[in-house]
Amino acid sequence: MILTGDYHTHTVYSDGENTISENAACAKELGIGTIAITEHGFTHLVFGLRRKQKEEYVREIHRARDETGINVLVGIEGNVCGLAGRSDLKEEDYADFxxxxxGFHLMSQHDTPRDFFNSTRGYFKYHWGGKPSARLVADTTRSYINAIQKNPIDVITHLNYECFADAVEVAKCCRDEGTYIEISGKKPHLSDEELVAVAETGVRFLVNSDAHSVTRIGDVAIALEQLQRVGIPFDRVDNIEGRVPVFRLAQYKERHL
Ligand SMILES: [Zn+2]
Ligand SMILES: [Zn+2]
Structure with a gap:
């Protein structure tokens, strides 16, 4: 199935393997009309986009748009930094993006020691097993919800990967704020049961590749397979079958900038 847009890809600006123009050229070759370049955000301590690279990053994406003639979007995959709901883009960045x-990422800045311990605990429990405490789940859920409410976040990536939130509560917040939940083509992050419960909230989905190299751009097979397996109709997904998503950041910019 051809995507209307692949809204989650990485390049050499963070931990991807290819250049922006290579990602864009690949999308064009595949017949995908829109590709977003979404590097890890400024608050990622290891391979996030650096603030001083921002201008060059934006320029290069605009150049790729001119070269290919397809829609290449300036994006970021920011972090959920903690209970305060901080994420990567500030109001003054919105014009450029x-x-x-x-999404939750281990090696991102945290606002408080409690946020750091929550993130680290979640990571270790996810990979080495063990039941998360009620407090950890409550804090993680609250961190997602505060981030979604305080920032015009368009898409929550890999929900509950390396962390433990109440996915249904996060989904309700996404539904109310107009934020998409991404079903990743990289690997499944919600169990079948969780995905069904999340869908029952009425939230809308995107399927994206999270490609870190051109070999995976547009690859969402496992996401579609899971949706089909659990009986969620494809019309709940807004970037396939010719549908075009409506994004919060763009709406925010129209109203406020
Ligand atoms: Zn990620
Ligand atoms: Zn990513």
Missing amino acids: DIFLA
Whole structure:
């Protein structure tokens, strides 16, 4: 199935393997009309986009748009930094960006020691097993919700990857604020049961590749397979079958900038 847009890809600006123009050329070759370049955000301590690279990054994406003639979006995959709801883009960045993704990542800045311990605990429990405490789940859920409410986040990436939130509560907030939940083509992050419960909230989905090299751009097969397996109709997904998503950041910019 051809995507209307692949809204989550990485390049050499963070931990991807290819250049912006290579990602864009690949999308064009595949017949995908829109590709977002969404590097890890400024608050990622290891391979996030650096603030001093921002201008060059934006320029290069605009150049790729001119070269290919397809829609290449300036994006970021920001972090959910903690209970305060901080994420990567500030109001003054909005003019430069087209799409704002956010997810939990281990090596991001945290606002308080409690946020750091929550993130680290979640990571270790995810990979080594063990039941998360009620407080950890409550804090993680609250961190997602505060981030979604305080920032015009367009898409929550890999919900509950390396962390433990109440996915249904996060989904309700996404539904109310107009934020998409991404079903990743990289690997499944919600169990079948969780995905069904999340869908029952009425939230809308995107399927994206999270490609870190051109070999995976547009690859969402496992996401579609899971949706089909659990009986969620494809019309709940807004970037396939010719549908075009409506993004919060763009709407925010129209109203406020
Ligand atoms: Zn990520
Ligand atoms: Zn990513």
